[in-house]
Amino acid sequence: PKGSIPKAPPKKGAKGGAKGKGPNVQWWKGGKPSVPLRVFHWEKVMVNDEKAEGTIWNQVHYGVDCTFDLEDFVDKFQAKQAKKGDREKKVVVQKTEMMDSKKFQNISIMLHKMPEVELIKKGLDTLDTEILSRDCLEAIKAQIPNEEEEEMFVSKIDEKNAKGEEWEKPELYYKMIVDYNSGMFRKRAESWLFSLDWDEVVVNIVKPLNKLIVAINAVLQSDSLPYVMGVLLGFGNMMNAGTAKGNAGGFSPKTLTQLEAARDKSGKVNLLQHLVHTVKKQRSDALGLPEELKTTLNNIQSIKYDDLDKAFRDAEDALKKFGTQYKSVVTHIEKQGKMDSDPYVTKMEVFKSAADAELQKMQEQYNACKDQFLEILSMWSAPKKVKEKPQPEDFFGSLTPFLERFKMECDVIAKEEKSRTKHRPGDRIGKPSAGIDEVVGDIQQNMVSS
Numbered sequence: 128p129k130g131s132i133p134k135a136p137p138k139k140g141a142k143g144g145a146k147g148k149g150p151n152v153q154w155w156k157g158g159k160p161s162v163p164l165r166v167f168h169w170e171k172v173m174v175n176d177e178k179a180e181g182t183i184w185n186q187v188h189y190g191v192d193c194t195f196d197l198e199d200f201v202d203k204f205q206a207k208q209a210k211k212g213d214r215e216k217k218v219v220v221q222k223t224e225m226m227d228s229k230k231f232q233n234i235s236i237m238l239h240k241m242p243e244v245e246l247i248k249k250g251l252d253t254l255d256t257e258i259l260s261r262d263c264l265e266a267i268k269a270q271i272p273n274e275e276e277e278e279m280f281v282s283k284i285d286e287k288n289a290k291g292e293e294w295e296k297p298e299l300y301y302k303m304i305v306d307y308n309s310g311m312f313r314k315r316a317e318s319w320l321f322s323l324d325w326d327e328v329v330v331n332i333v334k335p336l337n338k339l340i341v342a343i344n345a346v347l348q349s350d351s352l353p354y355v356m357g358v359l360l361g362f363g364n365m366m367n368a369g370t371a372k373g374n375a376g377g378f379s380p381k382t383l384t385q386l387e388a389a390r391d392k393s394g395k396v397n398l399l400q401h402l403v404h405t406v407k408k409q410r411s412d413a414l415g416l417p418e419e420l421k422t423t424l425n426n427i428q429s430i431k432y433d434d435l436d437k438a439f440r441d442a443e444d445a446l447k448k449f450g451t452q453y454k455s456v457v458t459h460i461e462k463q464g465k466m467d468s469d470p471y472v473t474k475m476e477v478f479k480s481a482a483d484a485e486l487q488k489m490q491e492q493y494n495a496c497k498d499q500f501l502e503i504l505s506m507w508s509a510p511k512k513v514k515e516k517p518q519p520e521d522f523f524g525s526l527t528p529f530l531e532r533f534k535m536e537c538d539v540i541a542k543e544e545k546s547r548t549k550h551r552p553g554d555r556i557g558k559p560s561a562g563i564d565e566v567v568g569d570i571q572q573n574m575v576s577s
Contacts, residue, residue: 163205225283399536403540407537446479
């Protein structure tokens with residue numbers, strides 16, 4: 128058939144035959160394919176005996192018909208041909224790098240959650256929180272180019288335009304900031320963001336300050352506290368009578384943390400427990416002391432003047448920075464002739480006035496709180512060195528644990544009383560399990576008791 132291998136014995140010395148120690152033999156008679164074929168990776172065996180007697184190859188070459196369709200084989204196993212255009216050397220135009228690759232990636236991620244670049248500019252121009260939320264502003268603030276980044280970006284603009292490259296979103300974002308005036312963009316964005324965050328600044332001051340004010344007032348106005356402290360003072364003077372520690376006119380608040388260490392002769396009752404039982408017996412309404420001072424149980428001992436002082440300093444510094452940014456932006460707006468049309472001028476002016484007044488009011492409240500706490504220290508006859516550097520966390524760090532333990536002992540007494548009332552004489556009357564003699568006995572005992 129057409130294209131099959133010719134059936135003929137090999138000729139000696141055929142050109143292109145396998146070379147070895149014996150005679151050269153041309154084993155393949157199929158010729159050379161018209162096009163390059165794929166390479167078949169095999170291990171070639173040198174057969175130098177032209178008859179290949181005693182081998183399978185003798186049958187292959189001289190016995191079995193092993194012909195096949197050459198044209199079909201060539202068509203199926205031809206090597207992949209490179210297209211003419213692929214052979215031509217492609218000129219690769221390197222993309223202009225306008226910014227650091229990591230910065231590019233970070234801005235790309237940010238812009239996925241943002242409005243379009245044109246809307247970002249509009250939102251900043253109009254101070255519209257419907258366009259730019261507080262979180263958007265926070266993200267923008269973190270991705271404003273510094274001086275070095277801006278210089279690199281600007282230096283590449285002409286090159287990018289000359290190549291006719293398409294501007295990608297992070298690049299458009301940077302270009303918008305540069306065109307806006309990056310310095311004004313930063314100041315406008317940061318000052319607007321601060322105005323939105325001011326309420327949180329106020330809460331961080333007012334919340335602990337109000338807690339402290341309420342707790343201090345509760346101590347100053349408590350009716351039960353002087354009585355309970357008076358009983359405790361009597362205990363101490365009785366126990367220390369005739370010693371250098373006796374005849375005390377008062378005691379340090381730290382004494383309140385030491386009551387459970389003092390025990391009676393049996394070792395079963397500590398001084399705090401005895402104090403609660405005495406108060407119950409002599410003036411039971413004073414057992415409500417923890418309730419009177421419940422505002423001091425609200426983690427008051429964690430509130431420190433140092434923390435409040437820092438919060439005030441941070442607020443003052445932030446307001447000063449805002450004031451500087453505000454003046455700079457307004458000056459820029461004035462040069463542009465937009466004082467009447469730019470909403471920044473009026474909105475930020477109103478905010479600044481309100482924030483200044485609010486900070487002053489908080490400072491006045493803080494000063495009044497400090498004065499009230501000094502009254503507490505005077506009430507406890509605190510030494511001069513304590514008054515010179517008052518620390519409310521030290522005072523409440525002693526009072527609060529005392530009140531918590533005092534309340535626990537009150538609860539124990541209440542529980543014991545409730546348990547005793549369940550077994551009073553007469554409680555068995557009417558119970559099915561009570562015998563007649565027991566019922567009569569209970570009635571008689573109740574009559575005697577009455």
